[in-house]
Amino acid sequence: MTASIDHLPDSLLAIGPGLSAAEQAALARALTLAQQAYGERCLSTGETMMAHALGMALQVA
Structure with a gap:
């Protein structure tokens, strides 16, 4: 699950x-x-760093 940076x-x-x-x-x-x-920087997977960080935060929240 990732979160959109457009919807902080x-x-x-x-x-x-x-x-x-x-x-x-x-x-x-x-x-x-x-x-x-x-x-809008991306990881090697193509996912944005912000989307990845928010997704990780949602998983541990």
Whole structure:
């Protein structure tokens, strides 16, 4: 399961159930920072780095 970087708010909702408003805000800032750092760069598989990172976060959440 991967999350689209085009839908960060949806990804945030999937990752952050049970977090306080302050924790969700911190998570949103972290996602924005990661999106700025990774941009559209891809792994050797062709998957974007951001989609991979969000997918991993969803698996461990």
